[in-house]
Amino acid sequence: MKSAMVPVKDLFRGGSIPLFLWRGRERCLFTLLVAGMSQEGLPSEVCLGEGVTGWVAAEKKPIFVANYREDHEAHPACKPYEASFMSCPLFVKDRLYGVVSVGKGKGEKVFSQEDFSLSEKVDYLLCCWLFLS
Secondary structure (H helix, E strand, C coil), X not given: CHHHHHHHXXXXXXXXXXXXXXXXXXXXXXXXXXXXXXXXXXXXXXXXXXXXXXXXXXXXXXXXXXXXXXXXXXXXXXHXXXXXXXXXXXXXXXXXXXXXXXXXXCCCCCCCHHXXXXXXXXHHHHHHHHHHC
């Protein structure tokens, strides 16, 4: 799995990419791996509805913030990125497998709508891989 995240990071020209997997028994997501940043800055577990990751999982909806500084309706938990953020739930047949996010900090080029569309396709392929594993 870790080797798959490096090309994804390169595809989105840098940024940080945490991957959270769902633990059904505990009813929470846990940080599996992170590409492009230290795992120390992330929680080890995220409950449904908690922060952006928990919201994405609970609502079963992706979130895309092209530029947090200009989007005053963005989820407040996106603020640490201060530039651009996208996060998608990993679902197959209503079964949650996890959440994958991509973020860029201040000074980095923001994501475009095309990046977000590509992210949704890559995340779908990642989800299929998890489903078949």
